[in-house]
Amino acid sequence: MHEAGIARSIAAVLRGRDVAGRRVVLHVRGGHHGPDEFEAALRLHLEIEAPDLELTSFEIVHDPVPRFCVGCGAEFPAARPEDPCPRCGGASLPLLDREQVEVEIAG
Numbered sequence: 429m430h431e432a433g434i435a436r437s438i439a440a441v442l443r444g445r446d447v448a449g450r451r452v453v454l455h456v457r458g459g460h461h462g463p464d465e466f467e468a469a470l471r472l473h474l475e476i477e478a479p480d481l482e483l484t485s486f487e488i489v490h491d492p493v494p495r496f497c498v499g500c501g502a503e504f505p506a507a508r509p510e511d512p513c514p515r516c517g518g519a520s521l522p523l524l525d526r527e528q529v530e531v532e533i534a535g
């Protein structure tokens with residue numbers, strides 16, 4: 429499962445840092461799943477992969493990614509897969525196929 433691999437990478441990055449009590453922001457870009465579905469799966473896998481990080485608060489941010497409209501071919505940035513094409517209102521596909529996650533340690 430894709431989310432398990434991402435959770436493992438995040439856990440590996442965070443283990444080397446002192447993140448206790450800090451806010452960790454996960455920037456998610458791309459992917460076919462609904463963001464809520466992806467977020468739920470990622471949180472579940474993070475708990476499994478890194479139970480020691482339970483006190484760390486994770487904030488998951490969905491950054492806009494380039495998508496293209498299947499109706500008219502327009503390219504536009506959108507954070508969520510269900511965002512319609514601004515030109516024709518059609519459905520779109522991501523130019524980034526799988527989710528990419530960037531870890532930011534804030535605050």
Ligand SMILES: [Zn+2]
Nearest residue numbers: 497500513516
């Ligand atoms: Zn369109």
